[in-house]
Amino acid sequence: MQSLEINQTSLYTEEITLFADVIVPVAVPNTFTYRVPREYAASITAGLRVIVQFGKTKVVTAVIARIHNKPPEKYQAKYILEVLDDAPLVNAKQIELFYWIADYYMCTVGEVLNIALPSGLKISSLSKVQFNPEFDQPALLTERETEIIEELKKHQSLNYDELARFAEVKNVYHIIKSLIQKKAVIVFEEVREKYTPKILKKIRLNHFYEDPSYLTALIGELEKSPKQLDVILNYLKFVPVLRTPELNKKGLEKNALTKANVSESSLSTLLKNGILEQFEVIVSRFEEDLDFVEAPTPVLSESQEKAFSEIMQSFQTKDTTLLHGITGSGKTEVYIKLIEQVLESGSQVLYLLPEIALTTQIVVRLRKVFGDKMGIYHSRFSDNERVEVWKGVVSGKFQFVVGVRSAVFLPFDNLGLIIVDEEHETSYKQFDPAPRYHARDVAVVIAHRQKAKVLLGSATPSIESFYNAKTERYGFVEMKERFGNTQLPDIELIDIKVARKQKLTKGDFSNLMLDTMGLNLEKKQQTILFQNRRGYSPYIQCEDCDTIAACPNCDVSLTYHYSNQELRCHYCGHHEPMSKTCQACGSTKLKTRGYGTEKLEEELQIFLPNAKIARMDLDTTRTKTAFQTLINEVESGAVDILVGTQMVSKGLDFEKVSLVCIFDADRMIHFPDFRSSERAFQMLTQVAGRAGRRGTQGKVLIQTNNPKQKILQQIIENDYLGLYQDEIKEREDFQYPPFTRIIKITLRHIDQPNAEKAAQALAQKLIEKLGTPRVLGPEKPLVERVRNQYLFEIMIKLEKTINLKGAKAFIAEQVQNIELSKDFKGVGIVVDVDCG
Numbered sequence: 001m002q003s004l005e006i007n008q009t010s011l012y013t014e015e016i017t018l019f020a021d022v023i024v025p026v027a028v029p030n031t032f033t034y035r036v037p038r039e040y041a042a043s044i045t046a047g048l049r050v051i052v053q054f055g056k057t058k059v060v061t062a063v064i065a066r067i068h069n070k071p072p073e074k075y076q077a078k079y080i081l082e083v084l085d086d087a088p089l090v091n092a093k094q095i096e097l098f099y100w101i102a103d104y105y106m107c108t109v110g111e112v113l114n115i116a117l118p119s120g121l122k123i124s125s126l127s128k129v130q131f132n133p134e135f136d137q138p139a140l141l142t143e144r145e146t147e148i149i150e151e152l153k154k155h156q157s158l159n160y161d162e163l164a165r166f167a168e169v170k171n172v173y174h175i176i177k178s179l180i181q182k183k184a185v186i187v188f189e190e191v192r193e194k195y196t197p198k199i200l201k202k203i204r205l206n207h208f209y210e211d212p213s214y215l216t217a218l219i220g221e222l223e224k225s226p227k228q229l230d231v232i233l234n235y236l237k238f239v240p241v242l243r244t245p246e247l248n249k250k251g252l253e254k255n256a257l258t259k260a261n262v263s264e265s266s267l268s269t270l271l272k273n274g275i276l277e278q279f280e281v282i283v284s285r286f287e288e289d290l291d292f293v294e295a296p297t298p299v300l301s302e303s304q305e306k307a308f309s310e311i312m313q314s315f316q317t318k319d320t321t322l323l324h325g326i327t328g329s330g331k332t333e334v335y336i337k338l339i340e341q342v343l344e345s346g347s348q349v350l351y352l353l354p355e356i357a358l359t360t361q362i363v364v365r366l367r368k369v370f371g372d373k374m375g376i377y378h379s380r381f382s383d384n385e386r387v388e389v390w391k392g393v394v395s396g397k398f399q400f401v402v403g404v405r406s407a408v409f410l411p412f413d414n415l416g417l418i419i420v421d422e423e424h425e426t427s428y429k430q431f432d433p434a435p436r437y438h439a440r441d442v443a444v445v446i447a448h449r450q451k452a453k454v455l456l457g458s459a460t461p462s463i464e465s466f467y468n469a470k471t472e473r474y475g476f477v478e479m480k481e482r483f484g485n486t487q488l489p490d491i492e493l494i495d496i497k498v499a500r501k502q503k504l505t506k507g508d509f510s511n512l513m514l515d516t517m518g519l520n521l522e523k524k525q526q527t528i529l530f531q532n533r534r535g536y537s538p539y540i541q542c543e544d545c546d547t548i549a550a551c552p553n554c555d556v557s558l559t560y561h562y563s564n565q566e567l568r569c570h571y572c573g574h575h576e577p578m579s580k581t582c583q584a585c586g587s588t589k590l591k592t593r594g595y596g597t598e599k600l601e602e603e604l605q606i607f608l609p610n611a612k613i614a615r616m617d618l619d620t621t622r623t624k625t626a627f628q629t630l631i632n633e634v635e636s637g638a639v640d641i642l643v644g645t646q647m648v649s650k651g652l653d654f655e656k657v658s659l660v661c662i663f664d665a666d667r668m669i670h671f672p673d674f675r676s677s678e679r680a681f682q683m684l685t686q687v688a689g690r691a692g693r694r695g696t697q698g699k700v701l702i703q704t705n706n707p708k709q710k711i712l713q714q715i716i717e718n719d720y721l722g723l724y725q726d727e728i729k730e731r732e733d734f735q736y737p738p739f740t741r742i743i744k745i746t747l748r749h750i751d752q753p754n755a756e757k758a759a760q761a762l763a764q765k766l767i768e769k770l771g772t773p774r775v776l777g778p779e780k781p782l783v784e785r786v787r788n789q790y791l792f793e794i795m796i797k798l799e800k801t802i803n804l805k806g807a808k809a810f811i812a813e814q815v816q817n818i819e820l821s822k823d824f825k826g827v828g829i830v831v832d833v834d835c836g
Helices: 092-104 109-116 143-154 160-167 173-181 212-224 226-238 246-250 254-258 264-272 302-314 331-344 356-373 383-395 405-409 439-450 463-470 496-501 511-522 597-607 626-635 676-688 710-716 720-734 752-770 804-820
Strands: 019-023 032-035 049-054 058-068 123-131 185-193 198-205 276-283 320-325 348-352 374-377 400-403 415-421 453-458 475-479 490-495 526-530 539-542 559-561 566-568 575-577 590-593 613-616 641-644 657-662 699-704 740-749 775-779 789-799 828-833
Touching (some): 019 049, 019 109, 032 049, 058 123, 092 109, 092 439, 109 405, 198 226, 198 246, 198 254, 302 320, 302 331, 320 331, 331 348, 331 356, 331 415, 348 405, 348 439, 356 374, 356 400, 400 405, 415 439, 463 475, 490 710, 511 526, 597 613, 597 641, 613 626, 657 676, 676 710, 710 720, 740 804, 752 775, 752 789, 752 804, 804 828
Parallel strands (some): 348 400, 374 400, 415 453, 490 699, 526 657, 613 641
Antiparallel strands (some): 019 058, 559 566, 566 575, 740 789, 740 828, 775 789
């Protein structure tokens, strides 16, 4: 992965030919060797982005992994087409990490690069058309074609959209096809970078008029042209040239003048006459975010100071420390002090959050302390914004970045600290596409390679992390008190089965839950209602024939979304209008079954008509600013009841939320997965922790069909240790993580028997070497068909003592054999290491 050291001065005299091994962002196992053109020989190095031809016609952005002078043995090396960077945008540590991720998560290094590089750092191609200078048969052309050829002659080339606009047709393809057949035009791919800097148009007064006497004379001359004088006077109002002439060099945004209702034609005249000058500047896309009020570093409470000291002490002997702090204990303030200390030492800091929803509130708090030294990196940002953060890390502009899981790929080379907040969250695991990495685990690897420290923070740690702390692989620090000595919320269980029998319900709400919400409303306090299912209703059922509306592509029911009056599949995205009649029997007796957040929002508005109700789920927060807008509304008191999915459980901190209602706890607890108890405890504890975070004790109501379930008692008592002890014993008995590593292999095909046969053949080969206890399946998953492909799963359990590298090599070989087999042509295979 290191560049080969070659004496550049001898390149021409000794006729040394340089070659570059490049990583292409394609799912192929190997790197490819390309010949370095002589004009790039003196400056070529690892980490530069290059444009290369891959295959016959494809042109891609690749990254140089290594420079050497050995030509490939199996094929003729093509030339690198172009070098895109003056200095590497990908460093040697990143390249090493890409190879490690590919090896550990059993994917290709090209797939890693494809995910790692933001789209804005990859080139795109655009089909363009130009006139063929060798064309000499104009009589062959129609009148329309002749007009297009004349237009093409005026320009070097035009793209399809430009030609469509000129020809005034929606689809110009058939015309271009005819011109190609007549050899009148040439079609080619124009390759261009996706990233474009943000350019601001500005104007300034000609520096000649910075002299008071000349400016006075100008104003006198313009008295004959009052509209032009109005432009100049408006400019002087924004930019006092005589008092501070240096401001004139910076100029004024052009739209600031146009917004001042000045005459645009007069402005153009002044520019034409050289009195005003127009120029362009490249600006950061984050400048509008820099409007913040600085705040001092928060003063730590006694318990926070104690935790900080214990973390620092733990870092003396451990590279990774787990901070187990109950909800509301003030972990963020401890993080801030740690970040400040690391930044002062000159090192970089990465602060990982599981979801974009979490970044909204925390970023505001961090921005007040760290200002523009902090970058933000997540998928809601545009390609251009993410490129600016990437380049900001390379240039040193951003020493500190807050981001979601993809931020582990940023080009850090001097990390001092990685904080993984809410480390238990499943959002840190990528499921599709490959690499199916876990950002928390990758963060630990990055820190080890850069000799940095990792702090894992959570009120409900993952069983694996807590086990690592208990076995002293990780350091361990606890925060047992809420900030300000606020008590944990009082949790009460509601037996919804008994309430229904006693007719103490309205809809599926218990009267107790609705009455408590009403009292909270009277006290001017806010409520969160949690239901981890979006949409209006999980399914629609015909009362006459019992038919349930199902997805045509997947073996799941369609979810009804009332606001759009449509049925949607949450697996493949299929959607269709809501039908008024049953598609099986034609009956009009269609009934919604179950509750999603949309239906709860509607019913609450009926039961509590005076309440201002808002909803936080994927459907209401799709836009870039939706989270912030919704959070601002809650913080300002414009919302009385916030109905939401798991988004409301993640780190949100609202001063007036004193009541949390959990509509249905049982669905999470009884989900068929070995982690279901752990995840139910985490989810319910986290959402309960949103209540009463400012002085007064909060209240939590949980509706359940079985209040005697042990896990609910553990949640009431905040007994994480009890949960851990139950879970760790069960996992040891049945050999689940942390005692084993699990690799899940999913086989899929449009023909069910074909998928099943391939799965059985693969399982048999794996069993022959690994043994029956280690290989489970093949089995049908909970959802047997997704996107018209039938699925079968094989689960492999590997003890920590086994040679993992050797086992993975064997598994990869058997997977490849199935993929190459003529009997199983078209079977897709997905390998997920450390699944779920």
